[in-house]
Amino acid sequence: MALDDRRNTGGNRIIIGLNVGLSLVLAAALLVMVNWISSREYYRGDWTSGSIYSMSKKAEKIIKGLKKNVKITVFLSQDDPAFDGVKELLARMAQASKRVSVEYLDQDRNRTRAKELLQKFKIYDLNAVVFECESRSHYVTSDQMVDYDMESASSRPRFRGFKAEQAFVSAILDVSQEKQVKVCFLQGFGERDSESIEPEGMGNSVEELKRANYKVQELDRAGALKSKGRSCDVLVAAGPVKPYNKQMEAMFGNYLSAGGRLLLLLDPVPDRDQTAIEKTGLEKMLSELGVEVKEGVVVDPDKATLLDPGTSFFVDTYGKAQAVKPLADRKIPVVLSQARAFGLADVPGGIKSKRLMDSSTSAWLEKDIAQEGMPKPGKGEEKGPLLLGLTLEGKMFQGNKTKKADSDIRVNGQKQGTKRSGDARVAIVGDSDFAANWAVSNGGNLDLFLGLVHWLAEKGTEIEIQPKSPEQVHLALSDSQMMSLFWTVVVFMPIACVFLGVGVYLRRRR
Amino acid sequence: MKKITVLMGREVKAYFTSPLAYLVLTSLLVVSGLDFYLMVSAMNGVEVSIGAPFSPFFGGFIFYWFFMLVVPPVLTMRLLAEEVKSNTIETLMTAPVSDTQVVLAKYFSSLLLFMFLWLPTIVYVLYLGVYTDLDSGPILSGYLGTMLLGAMFLAAGLFASSLTSNQVVAAVLGFTLCSSLFSIGLMEYLQPSQSGVWSYFNLHAYMLDFGKGVVDTRPIVYTLSTAMFFLFASIKALEKRRWS
Numbered sequence: 001m002a003l004d005d006r007r008n009t010g011g012n013r014i015i016i017g018l019n020v021g022l023s024l025v026l027a028a029a030l031l032v033m034v035n036w037i038s039s040r041e042y043y044r045g046d047w048t049s050g051s052i053y054s055m056s057k058k059a060e061k062i063i064k065g066l067k068k069n070v071k072i073t074v075f076l077s078q079d080d081p082a083f084d085g086v087k088e089l090l091a092r093m094a095q096a097s098k099r100v101s102v103e104y105l106d107q108d109r110n111r112t113r114a115k116e117l118l119q120k121f122k123i124y125d126l127n128a129v130v131f132e133c134e135s136r137s138h139y140v141t142s143d144q145m146v147d148y149d150m151e152s153a154s155s156r157p158r159f160r161g162f163k164a165e166q167a168f169v170s171a172i173l174d175v176s177q178e179k180q181v182k183v184c185f186l187q188g189f190g191e192r193d194s195e196s197i198e199p200e201g202m203g204n205s206v207e208e209l210k211r212a213n214y215k216v217q218e219l220d221r222a223g224a225l226k227s228k229g230r231s232c233d234v235l236v237a238a239g240p241v242k243p244y245n246k247q248m249e250a251m252f253g254n255y256l257s258a259g260g261r262l263l264l265l266l267d268p269v270p271d272r273d274q275t276a277i278e279k280t281g282l283e284k285m286l287s288e289l290g291v292e293v294k295e296g297v298v299v300d301p302d303k304a305t306l307l308d309p310g311t312s313f314f315v316d317t318y319g320k321a322q323a324v325k326p327l328a329d330r331k332i333p334v335v336l337s338q339a340r341a342f343g344l345a346d347v348p349g350g351i352k353s354k355r356l357m358d359s360s361t362s363a364w365l366e367k368d369i370a371q372e373g374m375p376k377p378g379k380g381e382e383k384g385p386l387l388l389g390l391t392l393e394g395k396m397f398q399g400n401k402t403k404k405a406d407s408d409i410r411v412n413g414q415k416q417g418t419k420r421s422g423d424a425r426v427a428i429v430g431d432s433d434f435a436a437n438w439a440v441s442n443g444g445n446l447d448l449f450l451g452l453v454h455w456l457a458e459k460g461t462e463i464e465i466q467p468k469s470p471e472q473v474h475l476a477l478s479d480s481q482m483m484s485l486f487w488t489v490v491v492f493m494p495i496a497c498v499f500l501g502v503g504v505y506l507r508r509r510r
Numbered sequence: 511m512k513k514i515t516v517l518m519g520r521e522v523k524a525y526f527t528s529p530l531a532y533l534v535l536t537s538l539l540v541v542s543g544l545d546f547y548l549m550v551s552a553m554n555g556v557e558v559s560i561g562a563p564f565s566p567f568f569g570g571f572i573f574y575w576f577f578m579l580v581v582p583p584v585l586t587m588r589l590l591a592e593e594v595k596s597n598t599i600e601t602l603m604t605a606p607v608s609d610t611q612v613v614l615a616k617y618f619s620s621l622l623l624f625m626f627l628w629l630p631t632i633v634y635v636l637y638l639g640v641y642t643d644l645d646s647g648p649i650l651s652g653y654l655g656t657m658l659l660g661a662m663f664l665a666a667g668l669f670a671s672s673l674t675s676n677q678v679v680a681a682v683l684g685f686t687l688c689s690s691l692f693s694i695g696l697m698e699y700l701q702p703s704q705s706g707v708w709s710y711f712n713l714h715a716y717m718l719d720f721g722k723g724v725v726d727t728r729p730i731v732y733t734l735s736t737a738m739f740f741l742f743a744s745i746k747a748l749e750k751r752r753w754s
Contacts, residue, residue, distance in 0.1 A: 017750070020746045020747075020749065024746060027739055031735050034731060044726045046647075047651045048723040053722070053724050473644075474556075474642070475550065475554050475555070475563065475638075476555060477550065488633075489539075493633065501536070504526065504527060504532070
């Protein structure tokens with residue numbers, strides 16, 4: 001009776017309604033609060049057996065220690081094989097530090113914004129991830145994120161490893177540091193113009209360097225020899241047509257003795273009479289490093305290009321040098337034109353030499369550069385494989401340290417937070433055409449040029465993170481096994497369930 | 511706790527003696543069996559990463575979502591609505607059990623049935639395991655994600671059932687609630703510029719993560735807290751009915 005009384009009281013109804021309403025509002029507020037906290041403080045576990053989605057401790061430490069905001073813009077298509085891995089990795093980076101923000105740009109849906117950013121970053125490769133900090137930017141292309149096994153028998157290259165973590169951490173380190181790596185292009189001995197957009201210039205290659213967050217500067221002959229305090233992280237001598245004089249040779253020696261990084265792109269230049277190859281002026285210095293500069297032009301008929309079947313050829317035999325590893329992994333050839341060869345003799349102790357690339361066995365070193373028409377191998381001419389490029393690393397010219405130190409190009413200091421070694425590095429290639437505007441887009445030419453500069457600057461290897469390689473499995477069911485699977489899971493199992501239901505129903509009726 | 515167990519036993523028995531459980535189980539087996547068969551067909555003869563064979567099974571097919579959105583309201587539609595319609599709610603309310611115990615018992619019984627429905631799909635794992643190596647982590651996380659989603663949708667369905675005495679209305683209301691919870695997160699794909707806000711509610715993306723072995727605390731907190739909210743709302747709805 002008392003219950004009925006309460007039910008019938010209108011005032012009580014209002015009170016109960018208010019009570020329930022208020023409770024629900026409070027519960028909803030609690031729900032919002034809990035989820036707001038959860039959206040800010042969360043943890044992403046990785047239950048895969050190989051922890052393929054986890055970030056390495058090294059990377060986590062670097063990301064957590066970021067002092068500046070880094071904005072990451074992803075231009076990657078969702079169909080790209082790297083997309084899922086990249087999304088997961090970036091989510092973990094954003095989780096590790098509030099300073100990391102990520103934006104995904106769908107180039108089909110948001111064309112205006114995509115176009116604006118593509119122009120801002122000067123990106124031509126649409127499958128890329130751009131890292132931005134203050135005014136500096138660095139972009140990583142999708143082929144730098146995934147390793148493929150190109151020898152796979154299937155029509156599609158086989159996924160071998162996910163290596164975006166190292167590339168991304170390097171890019172973040174690169175843009176978050178105010179100091180940029182300075183690359184100086186020597187001028188004064190007929191080297192290629194680093195700013196020119198003419199076919200023989202190197203403007204395109206240099207533009208790519210700037211996009212990779214390098215600071216690029218031209219250094220004239222006087223500047224190289226006279227200016228005090230001029231500093232270069234990497235010095236490039238690209239295609240000199242006049243031999244370097246003794247002063248310059250000494251300058252190179254001193255630069256290397258201080259741990260400098262030198263890229264020599266040495267074309268075989270015909271002398272005035274067009275009968276022999278001009279000296280480079282660096283023969284003595286290089287011989288002290290165990291490198292012999294050979295005189296002649298490499299002819300490789302088995303690898304000849306249609307462009308110039310005589311002296312233009314593909315190179316796909318790579319050595320163990322780090323700079324060409326991406327090319328070797330992906331089996332991408334480079335195209336050289338009018339190249340010279342080198343020999344490796346007694347490399348001094350403490351210096352490590354590695355081959356960059358070799359010609360094919362059918363190549364030879366043509367010494368008779370005056371002959372007309374298609375070159376033919378002559379007697380006594382050296383046969384392939386010929387060494388077309390090499391790298392050297394170690395302490396060099398340690399006796400030169402005191403000589404003319406105040407008038408030389410100073411080696412820039414070690415970058416903060418990175419582990420640049422004190423060793424000098426030299427990369428030598430017997431051709432500079434591959435980096436010229438007219439040829440840099442051929443094959444892996446641009447990758448070779450960037451790879452050499454990255455190796456010299458120790459970029460991309462500031463930290464070493466092993467690529468993630470999820471275990472691959474192969475499912476191979478025959479037609480009869482597939483049919484048996486169909487009958488089992490689509491027909492028998494549901495029918496069994498129906499019988500079970502009917503059985504229970506009949507039993508209940510009894 | 512004992513009272514909840516007794517009530518749960520009663521509900522579970524009611525489930526298994528009605529044709530509903532077998533009807534739902536049969537439809538799940540047809541749908542998931544077809545999903546599984548299509549998935550294996552697509553991967554047969556292709557080399558894939560060890561975690562990949564089962565990842566699309568959880569959230570990668572439209573059938574999965576159809577099942578996840580339809581089944582929980584069907585399982586919960588009668589739980590409270592039928593009690594009201596058949597006036598057994600009065601008996602239940604005068605019994606020495608609290609509203610919370612009634613709601614929890616009904617909820618856990620539906621959750622138990624939901625888990626039971628997925629049990630036969632373990633046969634798929636065993637079947638595939640005969641032919642290839644499988645990574646158990648992503649499979650376990652896929653099931654965990656499915657159970658979390660089920661827990662949330664069942665609570666929403668139970669709340670819908672607490673609002674009406676008509677089972678069909680409860681099912682439709684429950685389906686609307688579940689669909690809304692699912693659809694709100696899809697805004698992430700439609701409004702990429704504000705993806706940060708919507709992504710928190712994106713159950714589709716969360717399930718894909720669970721399917722590949724990534725277990726995030728956000729969907730765990732989101733699904734469980736939402737389920738708790740709906741259960742609380744159901745208790746309050748029952749409480750209001752008792753005193754009105």
